[in-house]
Amino acid sequence: MESDLTFTDQARAAQDASRSLATAGRRLKDQALHAMADALAAAEASVLAANADDVAAGRASGMSDALIDRLALTPARLAGMVQGLRDVAALPDPVGDVLRGWTNPNGVQVRQIRVPFGVVGIIYEGRPNVTADAAGICVKSGNAALLRGSSSAFNSNRATVAALQDGLAAAGLPRTCVQLVEGGREVTAEMMAARGLIDVLIPRGGAGLINAVVEGSKVPVIETGTGNCHVFVDATADLDVALDILLNAKVQRPSVCNAAETLLVHRAVADAFLPRAIAALGEAGVTVHGTPQVRAFSDAVVPAADDEFDAEYLSLDLAAAVVADLDEALDHIRHHSTGHSETIVTASIANADRFVAEVDAAAVLVNASSRFVDGGEFGFGAEIGISTQKLHARGPMALPEMTSTKYVLTGQGQTRP
Template sequence: MSASTTDAAPDTSRQAAASDADVARVHELATRSRVAARSLALLTRAEKDAALLVLADAVDAAAGRVVAANDEDIERGRSQGMAESLQDRLRLGEGRVADVAQALRDVAALPDPVGEVVRGSTLANGLQIRQVRVPMGVVGMIYEARPNVTVDAAGLGLKSGNAVILRGGSAAASTNRVLVDVMREALAEAGLPRDAVQLLEGGHGSVTALMQARGLVDLLIPRGGAGLIESVVTGSTVPVIETGIGNCHVYVDAGADLERARAITVNAKTHRPSVCNAAESLLVHRDVAADFLPSALAELADAGVRLHVDQSTADLAGDTPVEAATDEDYATEYHGLEMSVAVVEDIDAAIEHVERYGSQHSEAIVTEDRAAARRWVAEVDAAAVLVNASTRFTDGGEFGFGAEIGISTQKLHARGPMALPELTTTKWVVEGEGHIR
């Protein structure tokens, strides 16, 4: 999810030096988090679930405070020229506050990954070994103007036994402050340490200090635009899980049901265009382009989509307004009602296009040809590949994971929507009866 220059996501692009005060502030927060994490690691599932329900009720009860703070953030962003798509990500009305609270209840209903035995055996000498899921410890989040992430991260952190340090963008500063205050009060009410959830404020130097708090912070997850993610990945000494931008494609194959393809394309682009699993590019097999594109382009344009197209597409556009696409258009995550379109010779050309311009997030094929579907699934390198389904389904909630903490596009440890298991690591438990080697 890219952030434009008007989105006040945590700006790490300048890599501001951390002052002694920044380092001291982060170390003090992280030390308190580590103490809280030790307490969380001892909790039973019932205790964690009960606390999550207390948090959910507290967020619901504080809806008026949250919406008022969010209105302040929205008005400030509007006065600073924030794009409408970014305002949509920032907006947290009463309906979305209720959804955020419900996400906590959904997380409470999920299985607890902590303590799960991943594998184990009894050796020939009688020694018992088990690989068991355990919390990461202290998880830091650096993210943009999506205040729902504040609650999602706290809830997933609590359920997985982790303390979280949250650093949101200044665009959502008022909303995040209220949400964290509400959750800390609720944690205390539930008999848990307030420091299980902490908000890192301050300037850019405090972000750098968080990125370099190796040994105090166990894992850092950036969630935002390409610049933010790149800066955190390259500038951190703390281990990082890389979440990625979403330059997602819909490919309409020669074997597609064209009515199904039209519905999927329109949904993938227009259902909520500001989010990372919205489709940014449409690829159409040459054999079905003349039958598919005129009506599909017209419907997209009627929905307000600005279309950047190649010449073959332009020749089929009829009265639908289009403009010539550039390489930059095909590489862009628009976060709004814009889409690039190209006619391709075959599935090979479609796969090559995705490999060149895609971001390894979500890539969809529409086809009734099972051989083409198998090739797409096998050859397209992405966290999620979809067959005859909208890219909008790449989401932790839609996958049944409850709230997600991000969508990883890397290949180590976690890939795709990250939920509870991805916030754990493992340790080996070895039990003997006086065994010596």
């Protein structure tokens, strides 16, 4: 259906729909989310059939097994998408929250309240479950969604959005609250140029996609981040704790942005820590890419090329270096960090304080695994991504981060002297 519309038609329809959503109120939005969940569950057969077409096309084009796995939907994954919509319905509505309020000396009352952005554009790769997740978060936060998914998931996304729109209509909201944006690369460019039509653009995917959107967009962007996350093992670290944290941060789920990519070890504990760490990492299937100082501890360590300390492996690989002291660790992180999540393992209050104060990142961790930097772990209940920019939202973004604010001033005829 939507493929007959121009992008501008879709964006105008989204603006109209966003006005319905902005004043819908929590009860109606939650009814819509449950209706979307019902409709998606009812459409299981058509969504899985459409996904099978995408998977077949992916295999035919030589897509890797890992990417096929990201693309493929199963009854269990679809059930997860359905449950995700119901979970968002159960969360508090951020819209209407009063953030600040006061009465001026002249009696004018001022309140700062949360309001939806309006129209949110999301440009994403791969996983078709993002389609339902993003739609649910946008509807709950009162925003119309323009979803620009990957062409590899085209059929899956189309079937999913059709079901979600059926749910919106069943609840009495415009189908255009959630739209799939179809077309070639020129449509992505149109989205990035749509200042005044799209209020916020959120790219989700690899560094190439994110950089292209951040650099090319005239619409305000929330950058969701790549994570070149460091673990620094300080001279005073409890080495058992350091090993637990390192292994967890690297191995528990290596394909995600809050996984560790670089190990920095204080030279005072290099002898005691690195042989144990290299052995344990090896047993866990991790290839360590080390500087000559690290390679001296084990033949299992492969050489780290110059640019590997800037790499986000997202795999069972880890760059490793020895540093002279905290200053060198801070300097290394300053030069290589992507500003996502950075960890120190230490027993020293002074060093923990300096690390927290001086490392410039969305999250800084002391004696805990960076895998905790996550909307679910934070108890947010829903997450649209992890922002690595400093404007608007930094770190895991949930429903409140999907809103703007408005000042409401109420008087009885006051004027300014």
